[in-house]
Amino acid sequence: MKKLIMSLLTSALVLSMAACGKAPASGNAEQNGDFTTAVAGKLTMATNAAFPPYEYVEGGQITGIDAEIAAAIAEKLGLELQIDDMEFDSITETVKGGKADIGLAGMTVTPDRQEEVDFTVSYATGIQVVIVTEDSTITSVDDLFADNASHVIGVQRNTTGDIFATDDIESEGKGTVDRYSKGADAVQALKTGKVDCVIIDNEPAKAFVAEVEGLKILDTEYAVEDYAAAMSKENPALYEAVNTALQELIDDGTIQGIIDKYINAN
Structure with a gap:
């Protein structure tokens, strides 16, 4: 009987330890x-x-x-x-x-x-860039921070483009930020003249500019960030x-x- 009890206790202990052990990450x-x-x-x-x-x-x-x-x-x-x-x-x-x-x-x-x-x-590393119309008076990122700057900037809501434009430009009284639910909507607003530029990630920017005539990306980067x-x-x-x-x-x-x-x- 003692041997049987000890055997059952040992089995229970082994099962308990197995349950506490870390299983493989498959499944x-x-x-x-x-x-x-x-x-x-x-x-x-x-x-x-x-x-x-x-x-x-x-x-x-x-x-x-x-x-x-x-x-x-x-x-x-x-x-x-x-x-x-x-x-x-x-x-x-x-x-x-x-x-x-x-x-x-x-x-x-x-x-x-x-x-x-x-x-x-x-x-991955992301780069924030600025999209403008081909005839825009905005020729570099520095133009957004000029003393007399008062541009309307399109962004996708709650992206880093929104965060940067709000903190660096709008809060400093150098422009206003228009927020859109999609980057494509901000780009369309630029095309129709509702905003002066769009701040967005470089790769989507390239895709949007390729699809929409009359737009270009400024040569100077706005910011570099980690995804x-x-x-x-x-x-x-x-x-x-x-x-x-x-x-x-x-x-x-x-x-x-x-x-x-x-x-x-x-």
């Missing part, structure tokens, strides 16, 4: 017990699919750099990728509230955003899994390959 959250996701078996990506070449709709499907990066991360974690398209300024709250696992939308790491969400390692994936502060196990997977994809050249596929084509 869905319900199976491996290592991390949880918003939807079991899926990696849910929140994005704004109007930001080519990082995310855009083609043939009814969301594609682009961020979509392919998310798919590569999901594959490493043994998950199915689900992409939820929404307004850009809803992404942070959606991730923070646990309704999406990652926010990938050409999102720049900023101090204010870091108070709301955690960011993974940076996977990363936004994640909830309340799910450290998932953050660790995603961040590790992303770093591995950076190290083996997968991420650069995805970026080159889209950037070089533009």
